[in-house]
Amino acid sequence: MNLMQHSDGKETSATRTAYLTLRQMILTGELAAGEKLKIEQLRTRLDTGASPVREALSLLTSDMLVERLDQRGFRAAPASLANFQEILTLRCALEDMALRQSIANATPDWEEKLVLSHHRMKRATADGGIPEFEEAHKAFHMALLDNADSPILLRYCGQLYDLNIRYRYLAAAGTNYRKRNVASEHEDILDAAVRGDASAASDALMNHYRVTGDYLTAPLSDL
Amino acid sequence: MNLMQHSDGKETSATRTAYLTLRQMILTGELAAGEKLKIEQLRTRLDTGASPVREALSLLTSDMLVERLDQRGFRAAPASLANFQEILTLRCALEDMALRQSIANATPDWEEKLVLSHHRMKRATADGGIPEFEEAHKAFHMALLDNADSPILLRYCGQLYDLNIRYRYLAAAGTNYRKRNVASEHEDILDAAVRGDASAASDALMNHYRVTGDYLTAPLSDL
DNA sequence: TTTTGATAAAAAATCGATATTTGTTGACAT
DNA sequence: ATGTCAACAAATATCGATTTTTTATCAAAA
Numbered sequence: 001m002n003l004m005q006h007s008d009g010k011e012t013s014a015t016r017t018a019y020l021t022l023r024q025m026i027l028t029g030e031l032a033a034g035e036k037l038k039i040e041q042l043r044t045r046l047d048t049g050a051s052p053v054r055e056a057l058s059l060l061t062s063d064m065l066v067e068r069l070d071q072r073g074f075r076a077a078p079a080s081l082a083n084f085q086e087i088l089t090l091r092c093a094l095e096d097m098a099l100r101q102s103i104a105n106a107t108p109d110w111e112e113k114l115v116l117s118h119h120r121m122k123r124a125t126a127d128g129g130i131p132e133f134e135e136a137h138k139a140f141h142m143a144l145l146d147n148a149d150s151p152i153l154l155r156y157c158g159q160l161y162d163l164n165i166r167y168r169y170l171a172a173a174g175t176n177y178r179k180r181n182v183a184s185e186h187e188d189i190l191d192a193a194v195r196g197d198a199s200a201a202s203d204a205l206m207n208h209y210r211v212t213g214d215y216l217t218a219p220l221s222d223l
Numbered sequence: 224m225n226l227m228q229h230s231d232g233k234e235t236s237a238t239r240t241a242y243l244t245l246r247q248m249i250l251t252g253e254l255a256a257g258e259k260l261k262i263e264q265l266r267t268r269l270d271t272g273a274s275p276v277r278e279a280l281s282l283l284t285s286d287m288l289v290e291r292l293d294q295r296g297f298r299a300a301p302a303s304l305a306n307f308q309e310i311l312t313l314r315c316a317l318e319d320m321a322l323r324q325s326i327a328n329a330t331p332d333w334e335e336k337l338v339l340s341h342h343r344m345k346r347a348t349a350d351g352g353i354p355e356f357e358e359a360h361k362a363f364h365m366a367l368l369d370n371a372d373s374p375i376l377l378r379y380c381g382q383l384y385d386l387n388i389r390y391r392y393l394a395a396a397g398t399n400y401r402k403r404n405v406a407s408e409h410e411d412i413l414d415a416a417v418r419g420d421a422s423a424a425s426d427a428l429m430n431h432y433r434v435t436g437d438y439l440t441a442p443l444s445d446l
Numbered sequence: 447t448t449t450t451g452a453t454a455a456a457a458a459a460t461c462g463a464t465a466t467t468t469g470t471t472g473a474c475a476t
Numbered sequence: 477a478t479g480t481c482a483a484c485a486a487a488t489a490t491c492g493a494t495t496t497t498t499t500a501t502c503a504a505a506a
Contacts, residue, residue, distance in 0.1 A: 052489080262488070278459095
């Protein structure tokens with residue numbers, strides 16, 4: 001069945017490979033927002049059949065990264081300032097909920113994972129490339145929420161996180177996020193979370209999003 | 224391309240038909256929670272090819288109504304009490320948000336749609352079958368939120384609504400929901416919404432969910 | 447000119463067949 | 477008896493080709 005060797009050596013289906021690849025291409029803007037996604041074109045680009053491409057696009061539809069047009073194929077989800085701001089607002093609402101639940105369920109094991117993911121993010125900030133940082137950054141943010149014991153909520157938070165990433169890349173080709181000093185903001189969140197202070201952690205997280213949001217709004221104002 | 228005549232005569236793709244049919248079958252329990260969904264079996268049952276079935280299942284995966292098992296096909300999402308309660312909790316949180324925004328944006332046009340959808344639901348309660356009532360009931364609840372100007376939020380609310388429906392069918396084969404007197408609860412919500420009293424409307428809506436939740440928890444306790 | 451309608455090209459959706467994987471059974475050795 | 481392994485059966489995943497739909501082109505008519 002044409003097994004694919006995934007980067008780390010794990011074997012995956014062609015559909016999964018196509019899904020991950022297309023997702024990455026959309027998040028980074030390699031496939032531009034609003035762009036028509038032609039099956040044939042993607043088929044050759046990913047060197048796979050039409051069925052896996054089609055299925056991958058269907059899956060991306062649920063992530064709101066791809067839109068399905070009636071009988072006219074697919075396109076990358078359009079970007080707009082309104083969409084960006086909606087994502088920001090919802091992230092604040094949902095992550096506040098998730099973070100408070102997560103902290104309420106705090107365990108030593110969770111704390112350790114949290115500290116670890118923060119360390120890895122700092123390490124990736126220092127010497128990794130952008131993809132490595134992005135991965136570690138998401139891992140940290142999701143680790144904050146991961147203890148919430150609410151799979152659907154976490155799923156939504158993850159989706160919104162990814163939708164937001166796309167706007168980071170749009171705003172500045174994904175480069176200068178690290179140039180702003182986010183390290184202290186991340187530490188504030190981590191410290192409060194580990195301390196078990198839900199309100200402080202939530203405040204710090206919301207502040208982080210508000211500041212980042214303001215920071216990105218200007219470059220995105222012409223959307 | 225094998226156009227399908229949808230019930231109301233609108234032409235749709237085979238994929239869309241399969242999606243809607245399978246969704247209905249899962250919501251009503253015709254395809255039981257946790258049940259293995261074999262392509263071949265569904266293919267003959269829906270009288271269509273493997274590709275549309277496969278794509279429809281992929282789409283249902285994003286609705287959390289179907290799970291994809293690594294290389295072993297699909298199954299209907301399992302049901303559990305924890306899942307039911309998570310859905311209830313999230314619905315309260317998200318619909319509270321959406322309803323308040325909706326009311327904050329109130330317009331005469333929205334009010335009219337709201338009243339209309341409520342009337343239609345009452346009418347369907349009186350003389351319609353279960354599917355008609357279910358459709359009208361969802362239309363009313365979504366109409367309450369529809370003015371919120373937050374597409375993603377509305378999407379999530381719609382998803383959670385559907386997930387919850389499945390538990391209604393599970394609890395009582397979907398029959399006795401109307402036997403409880405929900406009419407007055409619906410009227411309380413409607414009145415407060417039309418009056419523009421967001422807090423009262425939200426209280427009424429939350430009460431509606433809490434009561435319904437309690438009502439369903441007992442029959443579902445053996446999940 | 448603008449509109450209309452037919453025609454041709456491009457693309458999407460679907461089908462049928464094939465290859466690959468998972469699961470199952472039962473003989474054989476321990 | 478129990479565990480292992482090969483052969484077989486069932487089901488999934490994928491491909492290649494076909495059908496259908498949409499989009500583009502262009503000539504003829506208003």
